[in-house]
Amino acid sequence: MSFLRCLLGGFLLAIVLSVSNGDPLVPALCIFGDSVVDVGNNNNLSTLIKANFPPYGRDFVTHRPTGRFCNGKLATDFTAEYLGFTSYPPAYLSREARGQRILTGVNFASAASGYYNVTARLFCALTLPHQLKYYRLWQRKIVNLVGRTQATNIFSGGIHLINAGSSDFIQNYYINPLLNRHYSPDEFSDILMQSYSSFVQDKGGCGYFKWIDPSLEVELLKEKLKEVEEERDTLKYKMKELGGKYDSLKQKLKEIKEERDCAKAKFKRLVVVILCFLLAKIIFE
Structure with missing residues (x-):
């Protein structure tokens, strides 16, 4: 399970900066993953894994359920605020993801998804490859809105954040004898890491995803904690x-x-x- 903590440490970017000129530090923020970062895509899917009912959302800005699996803001919401965005990336399958609203990025995450595609299929959620498919559709929409040159700047300058892996263990491996009897936790972790590497390096984002070494982030956090x-x-x-x-x-x-x-x-x-x-x-x- 340590690799999951490393992934979380590597990709939950905590950028605490003041934006003096009012412009975001990056042109766009795109998010992939599971229920930890889902903001409502599952509301529009035929799945039981949803959070569009009370008490979810009671402490959010609107005080209503949005599809976030928490009572308030997600870590990605705070990340968007710290980056200088005045709104949060909307769920790609929601009505908010239309027109100019999608220029600053969208959220493709789906609760119950994971690096192991079977996990998402078990609960009728969006697999990571399916999320990438929507990402490419989003890219086409951006090109149509602002032209290829400006769109390329948005893609290359934006932050792409992924959080997944917990559902693979909690909602699949630990309760699935076909997995936990055949693979040890370390062996299953290796499978997830291979899927993760494939997502980032081979298929991910048409070259716009960049690898961040989680171990370096963890060591940096340890040094900061020591200080x-x-x-x-x-x-x-x-x-x-x-x-x-x-x-x-x-x-x-x-x-x-x-x-x-x-x-x-x-x-x-x-x-x-x-x-x-x-x-x-x-x-x-």
């Missing part, structure tokens, strides 16, 4: 040090107050002595 932990420890030490200084300052203030009260008492006694002296002088004179 954060070091900063946390440093901050804790500084807070402890400041706490000691605060206690010391508090004690000094207490001492100063006591000295001030003592000085006031001495001053009062001195005033009384002077008044008595002056009064005695006046009387004797």
Whole structure:
């Protein structure tokens, strides 16, 4: 299962940047995969795997079910926001995926899909090859809308994100004796990795998909985590040090107050002595 975490680490891009000029950092965002990133394609399929009913969507912008398998936004929605898009890539099979709306990318993901095509067929979902078929149809629509030159810039400059593999295990391998008795988890993982490589390198995106080494991303995340932990420890030490200084300052203030009260008492006694002296002088004179 570690390879799934690596894939997730490699392709869930967390780009936290400010877009000062209001334009997105990339021209388009296209998404492939399973229920983790599906935004409503399964609403338009003859499948039982749907999320178009409450309580799904109760915390989303519209407070209504959209087809997302969560109560609010998906990781890809946050990714679109961080990239500077003012809207989320619509589901390709939805009514929103029309006209100018598709210029900034669309979502082809289908819940219950996976790298193992049989997984999607079991639940009447879109297989990854079928998602690629829709991707090529989308490319043709873009060419018709803006011309081949600008369309090529959109395809080559856009981000293509894929998240899959969990359904292959949870909804197929673990409950399918034809698989788990014939393949070990590692052997089945190898099959999924071969499908993944084929998707990205051989068939994927007409050359617009690029390989990202997940191990490098994981190591980078580990380094960042280590830096954060070091900063946390440093901050804790500084807070402890400041706490000691605060206690010391508090004690000094207490001492100063006591000295001030003592000085006031001495001053009062001195005033009384002077008044008595002056009064005695006046009387004797």
